[in-house]
Amino acid sequence: MKQIEFSLSRWMDGSGPESDIVISSRMRAARNIKGHSFPCLASDQETAAVLKIISAAVDGKPDFADFTNWTMGKLSTLERQTLVEKHLISPFLARESTHGALLLRRDEAVSIMINEEDHLRIQAILPGLQLEETWREAGRYDDLLESELEYAFNERFGYLTACPTNIGTGLRASVMLHLPALIMTRQINHLLGALSQVGLTVRGLYGEGTEIIGNLVQVSNQVTLGQTEDEIISNLYSVIHQVIEQEQNTRQALLDKKRANLADRAWRALGLLKYAQVMSSQEAIQLISDLRLGYDLGLIKTVNHKILNELLVLIRPGCLQLLAGKELDNSERNLERPAQIKKTLDRHLE
Amino acid sequence: MILCQECRRNEANIHIIKNVDGKQSELNLCEQCARKKEELDFSFEPQFSLHKLFASMLGQSVRGSREEMTAAAMQCPSCGLTFAQFGQIGRLGCSECFSAFEGRLKPLLRRIHGSCIHSGKVPSRAQNRVNILREIDQLKEELQVKIQGEEFEEAALLRDRVRAMEGTVQEDLTEKGDPQ
């Protein structure tokens, strides 16, 4: 029986432009099939029918040969959680155990969610800042699916979605940023305010609501109607470039003034990650951030983005348990976490 | 050294910034205290507070006057969702809901997106129609400019072109048996 394993997704490989600040770029297009109720209001029968229609559109097609089909109902809670932690599916889909399904491309850069809030959520996620490429990936599968399926589309409103906040392009573009310098120097609050004024949503990556942990911030477009896909992308680009510049300038200023402290912090982080025996995910995320900053400033050379991204994901509860091969409660996870971190670091740093 | 806000003894090496409704607050905790907090919930999809906002906005607008009572009772003929239900769940039920609630949805969409007209990608099946409709919109704008500039002859020509084009879109509708 096929199972979800802990593998590295394409976005985790640490490549891509601006990867010292931008961890990943993601695009998600929401689509629905004409003539079928949206999943929230549809009967079991109808969602099953939609799943069948979409499966028929991709089964045996050469363009989808490198995709694996996963049914949510056949995956364990742990496997689904792992997919969420790797950003391959939404928490919403993970809960859709009746007729929710996932088509996942082998490199895990493209995931097509079926019977999420909309019939289709086509997602692409790539490392670094590459919004156009990410949209090209998602758009390609959008076109392929559209050639087989009739989408719910209205000339005035665009692609019709269950939630009015997604209507129009159905496109959500987002970028995951590592902003330790702006957060350390408390410039972040200004920035968050400014971003929300230009129609962008800012969230902490990990954490409920809008908590920022590990200096990771997600920025995404709020408006989906009235702008073209290119406009959405270029708006986001221009803002992200400014954020990157500010972060870089602040990093340089910190480096000029506090080089020894930053190096100390990074090396201490590495020491703790390698030798600590009990560790919460919050502490781990913070340490990984300290280490990443040290690496990006050239103060520590023994790690790289790929290792750091791998650590960032494997410290999560689902991934940890999957790696351990058994269910673990919170305190057991706090023991397993440093063990897995050490194992990974040892493997890479030999 | 920043002290932990919980125990005020250890160094706070975990910094959590909260941003609730535009107000930022910072939480500085030590490792032990942070560990007591629950495991973090990872999520990649932006959680829009907008969802709740417009649900409440609709909730208000459908209460009160008789006209609004009627609006609340409006029902999508296809999926059966009423406008009042839409106000509660913040989700539409099917593609026909958009025709059924069009008049009420437009102001809402304008409030969320600052626009209620799609200008992005179009499925290839719908491309022809959309091209014509977008051209009609453009011609209508030009028409207004001509009228304001008192260039009535050119305005008349434009008006005829718009009518002719609207005619082809209409025919297109009947041919395809599109309910709209």
Ligand SMILES: [Zn+2]
């Ligand atoms: Zn404490």
Ligand SMILES: [Zn+2]
């Ligand atoms: Zn409906």
